[in-house]
Amino acid sequence: MVENKHKVSLTDISIFYGKLHVVKHVSVELPEKEITAIIGPSGSGKSTLLRSLNRMNDHISGMRITGEALIDNQNILANGVDVVMLRRKVGMVFQRPNPFPKSIYENVAYGPKLQGLRSKADLDIIVENSLRQAALWDEVKDRLHVSGFDLSGGQQQRLCIARSLAVGPEVLLMDEPASALDPAATAKIEELMLMLKRTLTVIVVTHNMQQAARVSDRTAFLLGGELVEYDATRKIFTTPQDKRTDDYISGKMG
Amino acid sequence: MRQSYTLPEMFLLGALGLALLPPLAAVLYIFVRAAAGISLEFIFAMPAQRGITGGILPAIVGTLWLLFGTTLVVLPVGVGAGVYLAEFAPRNRFTHLLEMALINLAGVPSVVFGLFGYAFFVLTLGFGSSLLSASLTLAIMTLPLVVTATREALHGVPGSFREASLALGATRWQAVSTVTLPCARSGILTGTLLALSRAAGDTACILITGAAFFLPRLPTSFMSRFMALPYHLYISATQLPGMPPERIWATAGVLLFLVLVMQVSATLWRERERRLKKW
Amino acid sequence: MPYQQKLVTVAGYTVLLLTAAIFLFVAAQAWPFFREQVDLSFFTGDRWLPVSSPPTFQIKGFLVSSFMITTMAVVLGCPIGILSAVSLAELLPRHVSVLLRSVFEMTAGIPSVVWGFLGLTVIAPFVARVFNLNTGLTGFSAGLVLSVMVLPTLVSLADEALRAVPREYAEASYALGTTRWQTIWRVIVPAARGGLVAAVLLAMGRAIGETMTVLMVAGGRLTTPGSIFEPMRPITALIAAEVTNAARHSEQYHALFAAGLVLFTITLAVNAIAAAVIGGKKEAG
Numbered sequence A: 001m002v003e004n005k006h007k008v009s010l011t012d013i014s015i016f017y018g019k020l021h022v023v024k025h026v027s028v029e030l031p032e033k034e035i036t037a038i039i040g041p042s043g044s045g046k047s048t049l050l051r052s053l054n055r056m057n058d059h060i061s062g063m064r065i066t067g068e069a070l071i072d073n074q075n076i077l078a079n080g081v082d083v084v085m086l087r088r089k090v091g092m093v094f095q096r097p098n099p100f101p102k103s104i105y106e107n108v109a110y111g112p113k114l115q116g117l118r119s120k121a122d123l124d125i126i127v128e129n130s131l132r133q134a135a136l137w138d139e140v141k142d143r144l145h146v147s148g149f150d151l152s153g154g155q156q157q158r159l160c161i162a163r164s165l166a167v168g169p170e171v172l173l174m175d176e177p178a179s180a181l182d183p184a185a186t187a188k189i190e191e192l193m194l195m196l197k198r199t200l201t202v203i204v205v206t207h208n209m210q211q212a213a214r215v216s217d218r219t220a221f222l223l224g225g226e227l228v229e230y231d232a233t234r235k236i237f238t239t240p241q242d243k244r245t246d247d248y249i250s251g252k253m254g
Numbered sequence B: 001m002r003q004s005y006t007l008p009e010m011f012l013l014g015a016l017g018l019a020l021l022p023p024l025a026a027v028l029y030i031f032v033r034a035a036a037g038i039s040l041e042f043i044f045a046m047p048a049q050r051g052i053t054g055g056i057l058p059a060i061v062g063t064l065w066l067l068f069g070t071t072l073v074v075l076p077v078g079v080g081a082g083v084y085l086a087e088f089a090p091r092n093r094f095t096h097l098l099e100m101a102l103i104n105l106a107g108v109p110s111v112v113f114g115l116f117g118y119a120f121f122v123l124t125l126g127f128g129s130s131l132l133s134a135s136l137t138l139a140i141m142t143l144p145l146v147v148t149a150t151r152e153a154l155h156g157v158p159g160s161f162r163e164a165s166l167a168l169g170a171t172r173w174q175a176v177s178t179v180t181l182p183c184a185r186s187g188i189l190t191g192t193l194l195a196l197s198r199a200a201g202d203t204a205c206i207l208i209t210g211a212a213f214f215l216p217r218l219p220t221s222f223m224s225r226f227m228a229l230p231y232h233l234y235i236s237a238t239q240l241p242g243m244p245p246e247r248i249w250a251t252a253g254v255l256l257f258l259v260l261v262m263q264v265s266a267t268l269w270r271e272r273e274r275r276l277k278k279w
Numbered sequence C: 001m002p003y004q005q006k007l008v009t010v011a012g013y014t015v016l017l018l019t020a021a022i023f024l025f026v027a028a029q030a031w032p033f034f035r036e037q038v039d040l041s042f043f044t045g046d047r048w049l050p051v052s053s054p055p056t057f058q059i060k061g062f063l064v065s066s067f068m069i070t071t072m073a074v075v076l077g078c079p080i081g082i083l084s085a086v087s088l089a090e091l092l093p094r095h096v097s098v099l100l101r102s103v104f105e106m107t108a109g110i111p112s113v114v115w116g117f118l119g120l121t122v123i124a125p126f127v128a129r130v131f132n133l134n135t136g137l138t139g140f141s142a143g144l145v146l147s148v149m150v151l152p153t154l155v156s157l158a159d160e161a162l163r164a165v166p167r168e169y170a171e172a173s174y175a176l177g178t179t180r181w182q183t184i185w186r187v188i189v190p191a192a193r194g195g196l197v198a199a200v201l202l203a204m205g206r207a208i209g210e211t212m213t214v215l216m217v218a219g220g221r222l223t224t225p226g227s228i229f230e231p232m233r234p235i236t237a238l239i240a241a242e243v244t245n246a247a248r249h250s251e252q253y254h255a256l257f258a259a260g261l262v263l264f265t266i267t268l269a270v271n272a273i274a275a276a277v278i279g280g281k282k283e284a285g
Helices: A046-052 A083-089 A104-114 A120-133 A153-165 A183-196 A209-215 A233-238 A243-249 B007-035 B040-044 B057-088 B093-107 B110-124 B131-155 B159-167 B172-201 B204-209 B229-238 B245-276 C003-036 C060-091 C094-108 C112-131 C139-149 C151-163 C167-175 C180-191 C193-209 C212-217 C235-245 C251-284
Strands: A006-017 A020-031 A035-039 A063-071 A090-093 A171-175 A201-205 A218-223 A226-232
Touching (some): A020 A063, A090 A153, B007 C060, B007 C094, B007 C112, B040 B245, B057 B093, B057 C003, B093 B131, B110 B204, B110 C003, B110 C251, B131 C003, B159 B172, B172 B229, B172 B245, B172 C003, B172 C112, B204 B229, B229 B245, B229 C212, C003 C251, C060 C151, C060 C235, C112 C212, C151 C193, C235 C251
Parallel strands (some): A171 A201
Antiparallel strands (some): A006 A063
């Protein structure tokens, strides 16, 4: 495998909720335009780590983070960082589909409008492109003005992906994006992820090891907040170096 | 499934019946007695002969002015404070103090608000007995209701909407103004409508801050004295021996009708929104 | 911080400021009276004589009246209110409860002046006839009307407290083979105790502060009533009846604000106790 340049590199990241040490000294480098999966049992700090990459944890009181997180060689944890700009660059898709109670069109146009884009023609183009990228356009192009809630769960999740794409991110964080979906919808999301990595760096937290094995290029295994092992997905799933990784992926744990 | 009840449970249901009977009977009785006194003239004419003939138009219009004035003040301040408490207030001692103030303000009797309004707006600020003094006083009285309704409506909006908005690069204010506030809009408006129905029926505040019994003209500005339905009812019922009873009942009927229309429309609207809401 | 966020912050601070301002302002108007007052006769005396010389201002009669009427309203209203709340929360099918809650909410909106009018024209004559009194305008009639008026507050708060009890408690109880009746009284009501006490306290606070009904129905005699079947004047009615007639900065004016401050303090105390009961329960849970 050709090694892409590093998009995200974490050095000695620790996250605390009050006195609770949730993520412990994690250092890892994630290549550009690949899919990295973060796996691990519940409570291993996967989501917390993911959410620190667009500073969504900032809104939790009592949260403290130490270490260095570079995206394109800029430390996103530094004090002066504009989190609004950061989140435009680092998009996020949540566990449960969470479209706004607005029309499909308004959902996708939401981000660009926040940035001050008003031209109907420009918005139309962005909405169409984003929906196409999220493989949803053909299903909704005739009903862009119905509520996002009228879509099926899988479609709602792709709508949320389109909504993130409309802002033009370079990194997409996905927090168990298919855990609330049925297998058919899950397959569609996975297929979509493989298309997205042509243009984006994708980091996905997942409970589902088959999913990690199917879509990701690299896998990080977190246990109790510690990074146990990080390697090419193929290696993690065939010849794990650590006994605990082996136990986890073979189902003896969590 | 058909519910069946044991004898002691029937007793509980009886208590419920007993609780509901007086207010429902009261409403019905008032409307029946009011029917005799209601006419187009009664509603749309100026009063004459110290209110013994003519109509109560100035009292109706005065109450509408009061509601308008109260809304103008309480809506921005109340909704603003509710938004602050629900979305921006840090969890600290100061916010706790603010919450306590809100609870206490809600428990203050309306006559105490009247007392404050009288000393502060009427006398100290020199607004005199006027629509302005009364509206400001009613706005303070309804403030805790509007703040609480706003805060509860915002708390009812799923946190995932807020998160999604922030993750798309919204500032905190943008997340509030473009997502959570629009989602909470109907809850806020129905809460405000309910609060205003309180203001429409309140007598103690306006009795002290500027209502007049007999003014055969409509208010011309917020500095005018004014007639208002509840005050009109109070005076005609207690201080005017010569007042024909059907006119008093009719005044009570009109006031009750206005208040109930506000209440019922707020309730129906809220139920409708609750059914339509998909989150 | 965008200016809109600053504006809502200011609005939030306004609520706090306003509450403090109201208390301080009423207290400031009452201060000249208390400064002259060397003993406790304001609270213990029975003479309210604003126009005699020298005038005397003593509020025992009004406090006793408020106490009598409030007690009667709460004693009558509580059993009915709490039993109604139990019916709503535990017995009736959901859609019926939802409808009835709206009806209660609606009755809460019936203006107190309308209740006062009904008390004056319907209840007072009825009370006079039944108890063979010279006048029906007594504390008893006022208490009767107030007991109906506090029901919506009482029912909605008690209903809320009962519904806040986790469903698992009831299920655990049913699983042990108890009947619904036993479950209600041995599990649900005890678990909701704090909220029910708070509901009663807040209903009491409403009754104390109620003005128009007592002004119109209680009769208005200024001395301490010997029984609830006498005409009387609660403290709220005193204020409403006299404040606009008192010349600004006259002794009567300051005395009325002193009475208002007492009323304010009583309702604050009732509220604070209710908040402490609810808060204490939360910490324990």
